[in-house]
Amino acid sequence: MTLNEIPANVLLEKKLCHGAPFYVLGPIVTDIAPGYDHITSAIGGALAASHGVDFLCYVTPAEHLRLPTLEDMKEGIVATKIAVHAGDLGKNIKGAKDWDDEMSLARQQLDWEKMFDLAIDPEKARRYRKESMPKDEDSCTMCGKMCSMRNMNKVMKGKDINLLREED
Numbered sequence: 001m002t003l004n005e006i007p008a009n010v011l012l013e014k015k016l017c018h019g020a021p022f023y024v025l026g027p028i029v030t031d032i033a034p035g036y037d038h039i040t041s042a043i044g045g046a047l048a049a050s051h052g053v054d055f056l057c058y059v060t061p062a063e064h065l066r067l068p069t070l071e072d073m074k075e076g077i078v079a080t081k082i083a084v085h086a087g088d089l090g091k092n093i094k095g096a097k098d099w100d101d102e103m104s105l106a107r108q109q110l111d112w113e114k115m116f117d118l119a120i121d122p123e124k125a126r127r128y129r130k131e132s133m134p135k136d137e138d139s140c141t142m143c144g145k146m147c148s149m150r151n152m153n154k155v156m157k158g159k160d161i162n163l164l165r166e167e168d
């Protein structure tokens with residue numbers, strides 16, 4: 001089902017079934033991505049959830065290809081949990097945004113342990129950082145000295161930043 005068809009289908013089903021809880025698999029929003037159907041379904045699931053779907057079935061990357069492995073199942077479950085949370089945010093469910101706000105604060109503070117604790121998959125987040133450690137704790141290897149958090153925090157403390165200077 002394409003993205004633009006999801007909201008009307010959800011509203012119609014909820015109306016015809018007098019608001020009864022609605023459970024969907026996906027919807028998978030494009031059929032061109034075998035091996036990535038946990039993503040195609042999470043995209044549709046997030047939109048469906050934000051429009052009133054109550055329960056999402058998880059889809060693994062192995063969908064249409066083979067029986068899923070344990071790792072496939074983990075990827076599918078994590079992708080679906082992300083879709084559920086995105087749906088809760090879209091519906092403005094009380095308290096849903098607190099999680100994101102806490103993560104935003106941890107990011108601004110460059111508090112890596114807090115970010116790992118809050119991550120939907122702490123093991124993966126921790127592993128990725130460990131695999132590519134920056135020279136200093138106050139950034140990551142994506143932007144290094146150009147880290148906007150690092151530099152904004154320094155500016156907020158009144159420091160003059162010149163990224164061409166070695167010590168900055």
Ligand code: SF4
Nearest residue numbers: 140142143144147148
């Ligand atoms: S270096 Fe870039 S990607 Fe990494 S934390 Fe800073 S802003 Fe984010």
